[in-house]
Amino acid sequence: MKIQIQKIQGRERILPIGKFCDGDWFKCQKCGNTIRMKVLGNYATCSECGGRMVRI
Amino acid sequence: MRALPCWISPRAQKAMGNELARFPRTETGGLLLGYSDPAAGVRVWEATDGGYEKVLHEESAFAYDLDYVRHLCDILCELYTPPLEIVGVWHKHNGSSDIPFSRADEEIHRQLVEGYPHPCLSILFEGTGAEDVYEMRLFVLTKEGCREIIEAPDPGAEGKKL
Numbered sequence: 001m002k003i004q005i006q007k008i009q010g011r012e013r014i015l016p017i018g019k020f021c022d023g024d025w026f027k028c029q030k031c032g033n034t035i036r037m038k039v040l041g042n043y044a045t046c047s048e049c050g051g052r053m054v055r056i
Numbered sequence: 057m058r059a060l061p062c063w064i065s066p067r068a069q070k071a072m073g074n075e076l077a078r079f080p081r082t083e084t085g086g087l088l089l090g091y092s093d094p095a096a097g098v099r100v101w102e103a104t105d106g107g108y109e110k111v112l113h114e115e116s117a118f119a120y121d122l123d124y125v126r127h128l129c130d131i132l133c134e135l136y137t138p139p140l141e142i143v144g145v146w147h148k149h150n151g152s153s154d155i156p157f158s159r160a161d162e163e164i165h166r167q168l169v170e171g172y173p174h175p176c177l178s179i180l181f182e183g184t185g186a187e188d189v190y191e192m193r194l195f196v197l198t199k200e201g202c203r204e205i206i207e208a209p210d211p212g213a214e215g216k217k218l
Contacts, residue, residue, distance in 0.1 A: 008134050013142055014171035015126055020085055020147040021160035022116040036116055038155040055159075 026053040060175055060196050061097030062205060065090075068103040072146055075105045076181060076190060083118035085147025087125055089132055089140040092174035098143050098196075100177065102132045117160075118147055144168065144177035144197070148190070152182040156193060157202065165197045178202060 023036035026044050030051025037044065044053040068088070075084050086104035105128075106113070107121025133140040145164060157165070157180070168176045176197045181190040195202040 011133070011139065013126070013129055013133075014167070015087070015122060015129070015142070016145065016164045016167035016171070017122060018164050018167070019112065019117050019119040019160050020083060020145075020164060021118075021158045022083060022149045022151070022153075024158045024160060038153050038158050040155060 025056045027056045028053045060094075060205070062100075062177065062194060062196075063097070064100040064179075065102070068100045071103040071105070072179070072181070075103075076148055077188070078105075079113055079148070080188070081150070082113040082115055083148055083150070084113055085118050085145060086120060087129060087142055088144035088146055088177060088179065089129060090143045091138075092141065092143040092172075092176065094175060098175055098177050100143060101136065101140055103146055104128050104132070115150060141174065142168070142172065142176075143174065144179065146179035146181070148181040148183075150183045152184070152191060156180055156182075156195070156204075162201070165202060169197050169199055 021036070023038045025034060025036050027034045028046035028049060028051045031046060031049040033046050033048045033053070042055040046053050075086065078084070084106055086106050088100045089102040089104070090098060090100040092098045104125055106118065107124035109124065110121040111124070112119040129142065145168065165178055178195045178197055180193045180195065182193065184191055194205040196205060
């Protein structure tokens with residue numbers, strides 16, 4: 001049985017590249033404690049020593 | 057702000073539910089395929105998984121196998137007339153948070169917003185603590201960030217069981 005197929009026109013699809021993460025890494029400038037969390041800004045308070053954590 | 061209609065096919069919902077069931081303790085996700093138009097809204101027909109070889113499944117991180125997902129998109133999109141487009145992403149977090157997305161998630165969103173002229177969605181499943189019960193949150197992606205689509209609350213619903 002003959003069938004007529006349709007040509008597929010190749011499409012360029014943009015696939016996002018990267019990782020999904022449940023949080024970003026922050027490091028304490030005082031004690032070096034590094035944890036992953038979600039905050040809106042680039043700084044947070046370290047739960048270990050109370051120092052300043054910076055997004056890395 | 058005008059509401060954007062959104063619809064997710066039962067097949068896409070089932071695909072995401074199956075993938076959530078396969079990875080109860082780690083993150084997972086994939087792409088959303090469908091049609092999108094600022095007036096008609098977003099209609100999701102297919103949801104992919106992330107792959108099985110070069111895929112990252114960790115407790116707090118997920119990355120799909122790019123080659124696998126590209127191949128899957130090429131196959132699934134051409135099953136429809138007209139062919140489907142990439143209309144968003146979906147993934148899972150094991151816990152919940154007032155801040156839904158990390159900067160890493162937002163980078164994924166940025167690529168979608170910059171890559172496509174049509175509205176795109178991000179579907180986020182958050183663990184509720186109860187086994188196999190997740191909270192499904194829908195976000196419309198914009199150049200300014202994302203806007204959560206809030207549906208009318210159902211007084212009897214605690215979470216969507218998939």
